[in-house]
Amino acid sequence: MHSLHSLRDTVLKQLQLEPENVSSFTEDGTLRSHYERKNSGSNSHFRLEYTATLLLINCTKPIEHVMHIVGQWLHDNQPSHDPKAISFEAEILDNNSADLKISIEGITDTYKPSVTADGTLIVGCSNQPADPIIRADGLMVIEGHPVHG
Numbered sequence: 001m002h003s004l005h006s007l008r009d010t011v012l013k014q015l016q017l018e019p020e021n022v023s024s025f026t027e028d029g030t031l032r033s034h035y036e037r038k039n040s041g042s043n044s045h046f047r048l049e050y051t052a053t054l055l056l057i058n059c060t061k062p063i064e065h066v067m068h069i070v071g072q073w074l075h076d077n078q079p080s081h082d083p084k085a086i087s088f089e090a091e092i093l094d095n096n097s098a099d100l101k102i103s104i105e106g107i108t109d110t111y112k113p114s115v116t117a118d119g120t121l122i123v124g125c126s127n128q129p130a131d132p133i134i135r136a137d138g139l140m141v142i143e144g145h146p147v148h149g
Contacts, residue, residue: 007052007104008022008054014069017061024055029049031046033046045111045112045113047108049107051106057099059098059099063090063100066102067086067102070086070102071086078106078108081106086102088103110125
């Protein structure tokens with residue numbers, strides 16, 4: 001779950017938080033694969049789809065600053081995200097700190113397994129499709145680009 005690790009690392013670094021005050025986990029995770037699809041030139045790629053959740057304990061940074069960092073990460077790492085992907089809950093502890101739960105729906109991580117002499121190598125892929133996609137039956141349109149068949 002490369003994206004969840006990246007999100008946590010970004011929040012820790014940008015906000016200069018202590019690692020013990022930031023927990024990360026997934027909710028509503030799904031594995032999407034098409035290993036057994038007949039007559040489709042299927043492959044062993046798979047995608048993890050989930051809601052990424054961060055818990056920030058005793059956070060003394062302004063909530064709007066935290067949300068800006070999370071929003072920038074989402075824009076940079078999941079460019080086709082839903083505008084309402086981020087939700088949060090806050091418990092105000094005092095005038096200077098809060099506990100925050102931040103959830104981001106629709107996170108995707110795509111992986112490509114390859115069998116090697118030493119075992120199976122699993123490579124993380126970008127969340128943006130390559131253009132064009134080459135298939136056995138020709139090229140496929142990606143967001144309005146020409147098709148060759």
